[in-house]
Amino acid sequence: MGLELQAGLARASAMEYLLRFLGHHPWLEQGSPVTLIKGAVPTGVARGSIVTDGLMLVGDAARQADPLTGEGIAHAMLAGRLAAEVAAQAAEPGDVSARPLRAHEKRWRESRGRKMERNYRLKTRFSAAERVSHSFQRAFAVAAVGK
Numbered sequence: 001m002g003l004e005l006q007a008g009l010a011r012a013s014a015m016e017y018l019l020r021f022l023g024h025h026p027w028l029e030q031g032s033p034v035t036l037i038k039g040a041v042p043t044g045v046a047r048g049s050i051v052t053d054g055l056m057l058v059g060d061a062a063r064q065a066d067p068l069t070g071e072g073i074a075h076a077m078l079a080g081r082l083a084a085e086v087a088a089q090a091a092e093p094g095d096v097s098a099r100p101l102r103a104h105e106k107r108w109r110e111s112r113g114r115k116m117e118r119n120y121r122l123k124t125r126f127s128a129a130e131r132v133s134h135s136f137q138r139a140f141a142v143a144a145v146g147k
């Protein structure tokens with residue numbers, strides 16, 4: 001697919017918007033694509049428990065990416081560490097039922113989970129257009145201070 005795009009596309013794909021943007025900024029044509037990475041980021045929050053007998057979910061599987069920004073790498077790494085610590089504690093007495101593993105869920109909520117839930121509420125309450133407005137930034141600042 002070249003950089004030319006059909007004019008007047010009512011609804012275009014993310015790739016088409018990107019190519020259109022590049023086409024409108026000739027100076028960007030000095031560069032060339034190195035690689036193409038695409039995929040989906042889960043920007044919701046876990047609907048049920050992220051723990052059950054013999055299983056703890058972390059990262060995208062546990063919907064731990066930030067619903068507002070899509071940032072998920074640091075969260076997945078933190079959750080991985082929390083889960084590993086809980087797994088080590090549970091392995092000692094050999095009980096990997098949901099009961100001891102729930103410590104993972106609790107620690108996630110206390111570290112980042114509540115903030116992710118707050119950001120999900122903000123995301124669902126304000127539309128994408130509203131999220132660039134001053135009223136959203138004020139609401140976000142108040143929510144961030146209040147935690």
Ligand SMILES: Cc1cc2nc3c(=O)[nH]c(=O)nc-3n(C[C@H](O)[C@H](O)[C@H](O)COP(=O)(O)OP(=O)(O)OC[C@H]3O[C@@H](n4cnc5c(N)ncnc54)[C@H](O)[C@@H]3O)c2cc1C
Binds near residue numbers: 037040041059
């Ligand atoms: C296009 C894009 C851009 C992003 N940009 C950012 C960013 O700038 N900053 C940021 O913080 N986050 C970003 N994210 C989100 C971030 O990549 C994820 O939130 C994060 O990588 C989640 O980590 P994870 O370990 O849960 O999952 P992943 O990183 O997806 O790791 C899961 C791994 O499991 C492997 N796997 C899957 N199925 C199996 C199987 N059956 N057997 C064995 N292995 C399997 C996969 O190959 C993969 O390596 C982006 C995501 C996308 C899609």
